[in-house]
Amino acid sequence: MAYLPVHLITLELPNGIIIQGLEVIAADLGDAEVLIGMDVITRGDLAVTNADGFTQFSFRTPSQGHIDFTAESDPGGRPAEPPTP
Numbered sequence: 001m002a003y004l005p006v007h008l009i010t011l012e013l014p015n016g017i018i019i020q021g022l023e024v025i026a027a028d029l030g031d032a033e034v035l036i037g038m039d040v041i042t043r044g045d046l047a048v049t050n051a052d053g054f055t056q057f058s059f060r061t062p063s064q065g066h067i068d069f070t071a072e073s074d075p076g077g078r079p080a081e082p083p084t085p
Contacts, residue, residue, distance in 0.1 A: 011040065013059055019043065 004025045011019045011034075019040060029035055036046075036057075044061030 015059070017044075017059060017061055 004027075006023050006025055009022050009024055011022055013019075022039065027035075040059075044059055045063045045065070045067060047058045047067055049056050049058075
């Protein structure tokens with residue numbers, strides 16, 4: 001079994017959010033530059049959109065509320081209730 005070295009990094013997102021103390025490994029991700037894991041995603045709100053063929057990533061912390069694309073696409077729909085912890 002091969003072991004990969006673990007690096008401790010500080011991640012700075014384009015909007016200025018800084019997340020310190022992330023444990024990462026280096027890997028060949030093809031065309032991708034970084035793979036964002038649940039250890040980052042669960043710290044705030046994440047949205048990925050692809051309008052007009054342009055993929056955009058947006059992240060904010062702390063979380064400010066639920067984003068529900070299903071409710072937005074159904075004019076008579078209600079936002080889904082968040083799951084009970």
